[in-house]
Amino acid sequence: MTTTTNTPSMHPPVPTSDLPPGPRMPVGLQTLRAWRATIPFFDAATRRYGPIFTIRALPWGTAVVVNDPELVKEVFTGDPAVYHAGEGNSILAPIVGSRSVLVLDEDEHLQARRTLLPPFHGEAVQAYGRVVEQIVADEISRWPLLEAFPLHPRFRAVTLEVILRAVIGVSDPRRLAALRQVLPECLQISPTIMAMWAMPVLGRVGPWRRFREKLAEANRLLRAEIRERRRDPGLEKREDVLSRLIAAGGDCDDDELRDQIMTLLVAGHETSSTGLAWTFERLLRHPTTLSRARGGDDAYLDAVVQESLRVRPVLPVVLRQLKVPVNLGGYELPAGITVMPAITLMHENPALFDEPSRFKPERFLDGGEGGTYAWIPFGGGRRRCLGAAFASFEMRVVLRTILRSTELRADVPADEPIRNHHITLVPARGARVVKVGWHALPPWPGRRRLTATARRPRGVGAGAL
Ligand code: HEM
Secondary structure (H helix, E strand, O other): OOOOOOOOOOOOOOOOOOOOOOOOHHHHHHHHHHHHOOHHHHHHHHHHHOEEEEEEEEEEEEEEEEEOOHHHHHHHHHOOOOOOOHHHHHHHHHHHHHHHHHOOOOOHHHHHHHHOOOOHHOOOHHHHHHHHHHHHHHHHOOEOOOEEEEEHHHHHHHHHHHHHHHHOOOHHHHHHHHHHHHHHHOOOOOHHHHHHOHHHHHHHHHHHHHHHHHHHHHHHHHHHHHHHHHHOOOOHHOOOHHHHHHHHOOOOOOHHHHHHHHHHHHHHHHHHHHHEEEEEHHHOHHHHHHHHHOOOOOOHHHHHHHHHHHHHOOEOOOEEEEOEEEEEEOEEEEOOOOOEEEEEHHHHHOOOOOOOOOOHHHHOOOOOOOOOOOOOOOHHHOOOOOOOHHHHHHHHHHHHHHHHHEEEEEEEOOOOOOEEEEOEEEEEOOOOEEEEEEEEOOOOOOOOOEEEEEEOOOOOOOOHO
16 A cells, blocks of 8 residues: 655655654654754654654655664665765755765766775875864964863864865965855855755845855855966975876866865865864863873874764764665665665664763774764765765864863863754854963974963863863
């Protein structure tokens, strides 16, 4: 027997007979819960319906959420012609462009990914360490002393700068300044802005018009950078990702390079800055872990990063759109629906992680807990985050640089709540801290050592460290 249900108007009705059970609230309410309170919405659904359930929410329509390592493995290792991630990400196409690795599928995707991958390999990313360290050291020196401020916006500035300098390799000060000015607005892709994709007429007015103008300016600047780089006689010696892509001599034209560069900005900026904000939000509330991290080696710092991305994942889900019917978890799922491995649910599953709500980096040392299909902050399979090694390395370098030079305290002992911000999950108060001590590092030879330390300011919670 097959029945149909009311799905959002942009999707055709989907047969429901074989869909897993799920919340029965109206689509509007489910949409609101999915975007505004993802974690409580998913937690309640999995308690009631188990490891596979169906939600109905815009813009996906009918979506089957999975939260079991076997099912997640099936999705991640499934045929890329069946599970389309590019289509799932197509909402970003107006910004990243139609040739972006994020929105392509099957052979076209594989080709784009092969072109982009070499500069993002584990060893290749080590070349960016010096640049990241310089950017962070400069950033820390500007933080106020003994005054509470949110770290998240500061990390947004850091991760934007890292992409501009290490990934794109922009060095002209005027172009750098112009990109710093226009890009942040282009990279805040809110549902309000996305409404313009459905109603292009909006693009003529208000915030939509400003967004379009900024995006056009960003595209102009990025294209100018690409053109100049092609003519650079020192191209072969340059280490940034854009130069390596051009030097590799592939058949990327300027339009495709623009799309991939914009993709790296969209995919790598907000995600890494949020990961860093959570890392400090957690670390500063766990004094023993903090002091171990201060004296810790790279393996321990990596475990801190892994644990932060587990206990506070930046993205709640990954998306795959089904091209043909698939049997998953005993259900015959119809073509056209979205399948969502739920990162948050996997990471808080006590069958996969001991005391899952505890912040305990040690769980990742010596082989550790979890596994490929349990710890999934970067998604998985052939669509696994292309910048995963880059982001992990960047986070470790930022962490090490700050811990070596700066004493930070959380401004209050209470944990910051998790808040939905567009597609990410962020610390609700921006990871507020107080810088209570600092000395400038000599990260490269010959730098003079400056010091400035202070007593703990009033109002900084004793339990915060
Ligand atoms: C903590 C930081 C980051 C997190 C949590 C993160 C997470 C993710 C996730 C969940 C996906 C989707 C994977 C899937 O569908 O299975 C993804 C894809 C992607 N990420 Fe990241 N990411 C981060 C940083 C970065 C950085 C720094 C870059 C590049 C500079 C980057 C570039 C990409 C690209 C290009 C894709 C698309 C891959 C494809 O479709 O083949 N990401 N990321």
